[in-house]
Amino acid sequence: MREKVILICDTCLSRNYHFTKKAYAEKKLVLNKFCPHCNCVTQHSETR
Numbered sequence: 001m002r003e004k005v006i007l008i009c010d011t012c013l014s015r016n017y018h019f020t021k022k023a024y025a026e027k028k029l030v031l032n033k034f035c036p037h038c039n040c041v042t043q044h045s046e047t048r
Contacts, residue, residue: 007044009035017044 007017029046
């Protein structure tokens, strides 16, 4: 089963990326992604 996930920028707290992941994953997802509001690559973490 898949679960909807939103990634939020740790710097400016804007919600930038939406996708799905497997529902049985225990850890929260943390990725380095480009933030168009900060105009640089920042760490994005999962919010539910």
